Amino acid sequence: MTTLSAKDKEVVKAFWAKVSGKGEQIGTDAVARMLTVYPQTKTYFSHWKDQSPSSPSVRKHGITVMAGVGDAVTKIDDLKGGLLSLSELHAFTLRVDPANFKILSHNIMVVMAIMFPKDFTPEVHVAMDKFLAAVSLALAEKYR
Amino acid sequence: MVEWTDFERATIQDIFSKMDYEVVGPAALSRCLVVYPWTQRYFGNFGNLYNAAAIMGNPNVAKHGTIILHGLDRGVKNMDNMKEIYAELSVLHSEKLHVDPDNFKLLSDCLTIVVAAQLGKAFTGEVQAAFQKFMAVVVSSLGRQYH
Numbered sequence: 700m701t702t703l704s705a706k707d708k709e710v711v712k713a714f715w716a717k718v719s720g721k722g723e724q725i726g727t728d729a730v731a732r733m734l735t736v737y738p739q740t741k742t743y744f745s746h747w748k749d750q751s752p753s754s755p756s757v758r759k760h761g762i763t764v765m766a767g768v769g770d771a772v773t774k775i776d777d778l779k780g781g782l783l784s785l786s787e788l789h790a791f792t793l794r795v796d797p798a799n800f801k802i803l804s805h806n807i808m809v810v811m812a813i814m815f816p817k818d819f820t821p822e823v824h825v826a827m828d829k830f831l832a833a834v835s836l837a838l839a840e841k842y843r
Numbered sequence: 844m845v846e847w848t849d850f851e852r853a854t855i856q857d858i859f860s861k862m863d864y865e866v867v868g869p870a871a872l873s874r875c876l877v878v879y880p881w882t883q884r885y886f887g888n889f890g891n892l893y894n895a896a897a898i899m900g901n902p903n904v905a906k907h908g909t910i911i912l913h914g915l916d917r918g919v920k921n922m923d924n925m926k927e928i929y930a931e932l933s934v935l936h937s938e939k940l941h942v943d944p945d946n947f948k949l950l951s952d953c954l955t956i957v958v959a960a961q962l963g964k965a966f967t968g969e970v971q972a973a974f975q976k977f978m979a980v981v982v983s984s985l986g987r988q989y990h
Contacts, residue, residue, distance in 0.1 A: 735968030
């Protein structure tokens with residue numbers, strides 16, 4: 700399910716080159732959508748004063764997440780190794796249930812479809828879906 | 844019984860009334876067959892599905908995509924009794940077509956992406972929530988008659 704072919708990696712890198720300039724916007728919108736469409740995800744952010752989509756906390760977190768995704772693109776040939784410390788963070792400190800990685804991935808792709816409708820073709824979609832699934836798996840690596 | 848807010852009802856009616864079923868249906872189904880290739884197992888007699896280009900250009904896929912959207916239309920017009928409206932289709936998908944109900948969610952996700960691309964900024968978080976809630980009820984109704 701998660702072995703990325705050479706073609707997948709090529710497609711992901713090419714698409715990321717096109718969209719990374721809007722990384723902050725993508726991340727902010729994806730996190731905002733996640734909190735709106737999947738309200739159970741708000742449970743991880745009870746320490747935020749303002750959980751509304753336009754809050755500075757949401758924007759800051761969206762930027763953080765997308766920076767992580769961008770980093771993962773550069774480490775696409777060894778996600779498990781490259782994302783080790785992020786996995787430890789998520790496993791021991793944040794303890795986010797990995798089911799939520801799928802939810803955030805879905806919302807990242809919805810935003811990509813909205814912002815880049817012509818570029819987010821089915822071929823790009825499948826490569827991105829596989830990539831985000833591989834990132835999610837790498838993030839869950841240290842959980843148990 | 845599913846409770847729908849006024850916003851949710853209005854949003855669903857609005858999205859589907861403005862939708863071209865003959866564009867969105869084929870786009871969603873072909874995307875599903877590309878992104879989740881195992882779903883092709885149900886379309887053995889559709890002809891050439893060898894690659895994305897073949898799938899996107901396949902007239903059987905296009906025709907079936909449109910049929911699916913018209914099926915969704917039934918739910919749009921009967922939001923207060925979707926369970927009953929989809930009972931027969933649920934039996935069909937279970938007993939005759941033998942479709943794993945997990946596939947309904949896969950198609951639903953692809954449809955969400957297609958609608959998002961079409962509506963752009965108008966597909967706000969609130970609109971997405973309403974749309975996904977509607978699709979979740981469709982998916983649940985279609986899975987109800989499986990045993």
